[in-house]
Amino acid sequence: MATRIGRYTLQMDNRPCVEGYASVVGKKESEGPLAKYFDKSFEDTTLGESSWEKAESRLQTEAVTAALTKAGTTPKDIDYIFAGDLLNQCISSTFGLRSLDIPFLGQFGACSTMAQTLALSSILVDSGAARRAVAVTSSHFCSAERQFRLPLEYGGQRTPTAQWTATAAGAIVVGNQQKRPYVSAVTIGRIADLGVKDAANMGAAMAPAAAQTLSDFLQDTGTLPRDYDLILTGDLGLVGSELMEQILRENNLDITGLHNDCGLMIYDRRAQDVHAGGSGCGCSGAVLCSIILQQLQQGQLNSVLFLGTGALMSPTSQQQGESTPGIAHLVHLKSE
Amino acid sequence: MATRIGRYTLQMDNRPCVEGYASVVGKKESEGPLAKYFDKSFEDTTLGESSWEKAESRLQTEAVTAALTKAGTTPKDIDYIFAGDLLNQCISSTFGLRSLDIPFLGQFGACSTMAQTLALSSILVDSGAARRAVAVTSSHFCSAERQFRLPLEYGGQRTPTAQWTATAAGAIVVGNQQKRPYVSAVTIGRIADLGVKDAANMGAAMAPAAAQTLSDFLQDTGTLPRDYDLILTGDLGLVGSELMEQILRENNLDITGLHNDCGLMIYDRRAQDVHAGGSGCGCSGAVLCSIILQQLQQGQLNSVLFLGTGALMSPTSQQQGESTPGIAHLVHLKSE
Numbered sequence: 001m002a003t004r005i006g007r008y009t010l011q012m013d014n015r016p017c018v019e020g021y022a023s024v025v026g027k028k029e030s031e032g033p034l035a036k037y038f039d040k041s042f043e044d045t046t047l048g049e050s051s052w053e054k055a056e057s058r059l060q061t062e063a064v065t066a067a068l069t070k071a072g073t074t075p076k077d078i079d080y081i082f083a084g085d086l087l088n089q090c091i092s093s094t095f096g097l098r099s100l101d102i103p104f105l106g107q108f109g110a111c112s113t114m115a116q117t118l119a120l121s122s123i124l125v126d127s128g129a130a131r132r133a134v135a136v137t138s139s140h141f142c143s144a145e146r147q148f149r150l151p152l153e154y155g156g157q158r159t160p161t162a163q164w165t166a167t168a169a170g171a172i173v174v175g176n177q178q179k180r181p182y183v184s185a186v187t188i189g190r191i192a193d194l195g196v197k198d199a200a201n202m203g204a205a206m207a208p209a210a211a212q213t214l215s216d217f218l219q220d221t222g223t224l225p226r227d228y229d230l231i232l233t234g235d236l237g238l239v240g241s242e243l244m245e246q247i248l249r250e251n252n253l254d255i256t257g258l259h260n261d262c263g264l265m266i267y268d269r270r271a272q273d274v275h276a277g278g279s280g281c282g283c284s285g286a287v288l289c290s291i292i293l294q295q296l297q298q299g300q301l302n303s304v305l306f307l308g309t310g311a312l313m314s315p316t317s318q319q320q321g322e323s324t325p326g327i328a329h330l331v332h333l334k335s336e
Numbered sequence: 337m338a339t340r341i342g343r344y345t346l347q348m349d350n351r352p353c354v355e356g357y358a359s360v361v362g363k364k365e366s367e368g369p370l371a372k373y374f375d376k377s378f379e380d381t382t383l384g385e386s387s388w389e390k391a392e393s394r395l396q397t398e399a400v401t402a403a404l405t406k407a408g409t410t411p412k413d414i415d416y417i418f419a420g421d422l423l424n425q426c427i428s429s430t431f432g433l434r435s436l437d438i439p440f441l442g443q444f445g446a447c448s449t450m451a452q453t454l455a456l457s458s459i460l461v462d463s464g465a466a467r468r469a470v471a472v473t474s475s476h477f478c479s480a481e482r483q484f485r486l487p488l489e490y491g492g493q494r495t496p497t498a499q500w501t502a503t504a505a506g507a508i509v510v511g512n513q514q515k516r517p518y519v520s521a522v523t524i525g526r527i528a529d530l531g532v533k534d535a536a537n538m539g540a541a542m543a544p545a546a547a548q549t550l551s552d553f554l555q556d557t558g559t560l561p562r563d564y565d566l567i568l569t570g571d572l573g574l575v576g577s578e579l580m581e582q583i584l585r586e587n588n589l590d591i592t593g594l595h596n597d598c599g600l601m602i603y604d605r606r607a608q609d610v611h612a613g614g615s616g617c618g619c620s621g622a623v624l625c626s627i628i629l630q631q632l633q634q635g636q637l638n639s640v641l642f643l644g645t646g647a648l649m650s651p652t653s654q655q656q657g658e659s660t661p662g663i664a665h666l667v668h669l670k671s672e
Contacts, residue, residue: 127463188439
């Protein structure tokens with residue numbers, strides 16, 4: 001079982017570990033700076049499917065299948081799959097995973113879903129409630145744009161604060177075989193809402209939640225940012241990252257030189273014209289499940305705080321004048 | 337920690353228990369046969385809010401607040417809240433619970449969400465990862481109709497297989513204080529999809545999943561239906577209940593006289609003109625968190641299998657010609 005430290009943090013006692021992981025991406029992502037780290041990339045945004053939603057489902061199928069293979073296991077040996085995505089009713093997960101016949105727990109944490117599924121998988125494996133669990137998430141630029149913003153055919157101008165939803169998926173097999181890297185601790189976030197109402201500025205909506213969860217973790221553990229090799233946020237992008245760093249500075253926490261953001265890593269921001277950076281569950285999923293886990297495995301990184309960040313926004317609530325609440329969940333990954 | 341029995345079932349070893357529970361309903365539900373069991377009912381479908389979505393959020397706020405009060409506890413003493421609903425991006429949960437400042441884990445299991453949130457809360461409390469967790473869900477007739485089917489103003493004819501989404505919420509505080517009733521075991525379901533495509537026949541889409549999860553549990557535990565006082569499905573309604581019983585009979589499992597369905601209990605089906613019965617996360621949530629938990633507490637029921645049933649349907653996937661996958665999660669509640 002896990003040990004509670006402070007109010008919000010759970011320390012894992014049995015080293016639930018990454019037994020396998022995989023990332024699958026679309027064309028734009030395969031043209032970005034992390035190209036060589038992804039397990040599989042597709043040249044066609046439809047992945048050969050008849051709709052973008054089916055293409056996104058396919059990303060999850062491919063990511064989980066590859067992660068299982070790399071872990072040397074099969075669906076029969078997985079006790080639970082924690083899965084979620086951005087589409088209404090989480091259909092990428094449902095349709096992408098229905099044929100696997102694994103006990104299924106649908107999760108919704110907006111873009112924080114990779115951290116949420118990894119956190120819950122880790123807690124269950126740590127406690128012995130699961131021998132192996134899979135954490136998976138996805139996003140797709142085209143399915144997200146038309147659901148959350150405007151039809152692609154409209155060709156709307158994007159604002160400087162807008163982010164580009166990654167066409168990508170990441171999957172992790174969490175198990176108890178004492179491999180590296182492993183999950184050392186987990187902090188589940190609280191909803192933070194400072195009243196941001198701009199659907200084209202998700203970074204600002206998520207920044208307060210990210211700062212809050214990181215502060216909770218540091219306070220609970222009595223540690224400082226410099227005790228970690230990397231503080232990796234999910235998809236704050238340029239605007240959100242600067243805001244989070246500013247909020248933290250105001251609370252006397254300096255993360256200069258220690259922070260990076262999956263949304264800033266996945267694309268070449270200028271050359272690829274993605275404005276404030278990448279976003280989407282699949283963005284943090286694919287970055288974590290490629291370069292980050294690889295560097296942890298190989299010892300180039302030893303201690304990483306992965307902070308999945310989510311904007312709990314809905315077109316319906318936006319049209320009703322509501323603000324966008326943010327949430328962030330933290331997973332501390334270690335390799336030694 | 338929990339002990340795994342068979343392939344799919346987790347037996348709780350430390351009796352995670354119901355420390356408090358509450359149900360909140362709308363007008364139609366307060367005119368039904370269970371009226372006297374609900375904690376609070378609202379005369380106005382808007383609950384005094386400016387939209388149906390905000391009304392549904394309010395149902396969750398009210399249900400959690402009442403359950404916390406009945407448990408004699410406050411948000412500060414809750415380690416996690418597992419919450420979900422039917423609305424896109426689970427906004428009833430997000431907006432209904434954001435002010436509580438409790439670490440938040442959004443769940444999506446369609447109408448199976450009450451069982452899913454209760455199962456995860458129980459697993460975390462059983463293992464010691466949480467001292468107290470809250471499970472909550474809601475649904476609202478008006479917000480669900482316009483999102484999943486047709487604008488209410490259209491006045492569409494309902495088919496005989498159609499069900500009426502309950503305007504209701506249920507919340508449970510799960511803790512480790514060894515009270516009654518307690519959660520004895522949990523079986524997380526697998527997605528089952530037999531190809532049902534009729535958006536007005538959710539019962540048929542869910543019945544195979546319900547039969548599958550119940551069979552898994554009985555096989556894992558080596559027990560028979562007659563070993564339990566009640567097998568309570570979430571919202572199969574009349575059509576789905578008959579189908580599930582038929583599937584079980586074909587597998588030599590007879591649940592005659594032992595089965596009831598929250599969707600058949602919440603309304604007087606004929607007098608209240610609800611066709612095949614009630615449905616929605618809030619339907620099973622409110623029935624469980626009223627008459628059922630009360631009868632378990634008072635010893636009129638001693639051993640109940642609660643099977644939350646969900647149709648993982650989406651208007652988008654339906655329009656793309658996809659079928660509706662079903663899922664069902666089982667929670668075994670005991671009082672002695």
